[in-house]
Structure formats: structure tokens, C-alpha cells
Amino acid sequence: MKISRWIVGLLVIFLLAGCVSQNKYDMLEKEKSDLSSKFTTATADLNIAKKKSDEQAKELAELNQLRTENEQLKEKLDLYRKQANPGVDTSQYNTTVEEEYINNLIQVYEFKAKYFDSLLDGKVPGVTFKIKNKGNKTLSEIEVTVYFKDANGNNIAEESYLPVNDMDFDYKELKPNYTFQLDSDHFYTSKTVPKEWKAGNAEIKVTQIKFKD
16 A cells, blocks of 8 residues: 555656646747847848848949049049139139030020910920030039020020930930031010010129039
């Protein structure tokens, strides 16, 4: 009888030990699952952070490249001014790179302002012109403004045009040494010009440009 009780006692101890071991095993498995989930989340967050960091590094490199190109362009423009205007103190210039490019490296020529024949409206005021990019930068946009004048030379109307822009079919950009021109039978109209305007009395200026990225 004593032996039987002793055997039963051992069985109870083993059963209890098995239960404790199973509970501990289950806890360890849960901790392992939690850690695995946290590791997966941390890895995803790290990949996102790395992607953002790479993008920021790329943007910084592009900005540094653009800054370098602008500095080089300033140096070339300064040299151009000195050659074109010897004896002039170029340090007094207080203009942007775009303004310098417009003033020195964009040529507008064959400008005509007159009344053109329109199939729909008859005689209408309009303009034609050509633009040459004499610099070494590709331009993604060029805006020109035409000022229509009275007999005394006073401005009485103006119109702005975008001969080069990313929405244009033929001239989305103007590369170095390239020229913009309209087809022979095309012209830009200006409906704001009053009837008092005398044909030919107008002035054209490049008022804005954008460098291609």
C-alpha cells in the first residue's frame, strides 16, 4: 500500500511539472511571436526612414549641383559683361542669374508689330519675333511682354506670351544655340490694343525665364 501511494505521489509530481513546463513553453512562444512582430515593424520603419534619407540625400545633391552650376554661370556672365563693357565695374550689378541670362544671352530679333489678316476677325493687331538662346543652359520656359505705345512713346497696352513652355507642342524647351520662331503664316494676337495704336510702334522684352532642371 505504501509503495502504491509513493508511485501515485511521483505521478502527481510529474504531471504538475509537465503543466508548469507547458505554461512556460507557451509563454516563451508568445514572447517570441511578440518579438518577431516588433522586429518586422522595426524593419519596415527602418526601410521607410532609409528611403526618406536617400530621397533627401538625392535632393541635397541636386541642390548642390544646381548651386554649383549657378555659380559657374555667374562667373561666365561676369566675364561676358567685362568683355562686352570693358572698364565698367561689374561688382555693382545686383541682378539674379535669370536676369543676367536674359540681359546677355537671349537674343530677340526680327520683331514685327502690325495689323495682321485674321480669317475670323479681319485686321487685328499682332506680333511676330524670333528668340535665340546664346547661352549654355536649356530653358524650359520663356515669357516675353510686348508694350504697345502711342505717338508720344507712352505705353497704352501690353500683352505677355509664352513662346517656350512645357505645354507647347513644338517648343517645350529651348536648348543652347537653338532658335524659336513661329510658322510663316502664324502670329500672336493682342485684343487689348486700342484702335488708336499705330502699327509698328511697340517694344518687346523677355520678362521671365526658367532653367530646365
